[in-house]
Amino acid sequence: MDLLERLARWRSFADDCLDGYPWEVEEFLMDVNSRSTLQELLAASREGTSVDHRLIAAELEAVDASLRPIFNIEAFPKMSPSEWWLRYVPSYAARDFCRDFKSAYGVSIAARSKFDLDVDAMTQLSANGAAPADICLKVAEERWYVAERPALLFRACQRSLSIDRSARRALWSWATGKVSESGLRAALGK
Template sequence: MDMLERLARWRTFADDCLDGYPWEVEEFLMDVNSRSALQESMTASHEDSPVDHRVIAAELVAIDASVRAIFDIEAFPKMSRSEWWLRYVPSYAARDFCREFKSAYGVTIAARSKFDLDVDAMTQLSANGVAPADICLKVAEEQWYVTQRPALLFRACQRSLSIDRSARRALWSWATGKVSESDLRAALGK
């Protein structure tokens, strides 16, 4: 992975955190470690790379500032203060992440995320009798938060809709643009 790819991954992580980190603790730990890898690659390749380090450094400072604003819970005090991304965690995240983090590390994080809001709304639509395919299509048409990436949509549907393995495969194929709306309807039912 080159420096620009690492920077893009860190930017995505920052956006996820600002919206209330929707993934699991394992992904979180890999994401924060990606910041360390970015730091190392910037230091190691400063003179060898054709990439303009000033531009990357400026963008990194901006991304870091947005993340630092919400990374205000000191979860790992033995980590170096200079590697704040390894020492602190966000003050809020998705419910499942908060439960898992509390269980693993004994640290309480407030449950607040755009992901949970969408899951709750999708669950309510399902409880009101709206068909799973109609829920998926509504969410996509209205460009809800969970439609930003196929994996977010898939995760939200798993949590809010009662669908079997075959339907989940069709849902993933639809979310990644491999099957049509009519294929989704056929797989999930009208």
């Protein structure tokens, strides 16, 4: 990845954290380590490029500023205070992340996320008898939080719906635009 791609990834990570980080602990650790790489690349590429480093540095500072208020739980005190993204973790995240982080590192994080709210609502729809395909289509049509990205939608459906491996493949194909609504209905049932 080049500098701009890394910055975009850091921005996406920040958005995820602000909404309640919905991914796995391993992905979180890769994401925060990518911030260190971004810092190194920015410093190393100041010469001989056409990239406006002042704009990138300003954007990086803006993203960091959005994260600092929620990165307030000190999880790794041996890390340098100047690398706050490695030393602290968000004060809230998705339930699974919180459980796994507590298990791995002994640090408690509040379970609060848009992802969990959507999963809970999807689970309730399923418990009320809604068909899996109808739930997926409702989520997409109403542009719920989990419908913002195919991987989030897929993850939410896995957690809230009882579907087999074949249906999960069809779900992924639909979420990524490779299968139509009728194909989703055929795979998941009406």
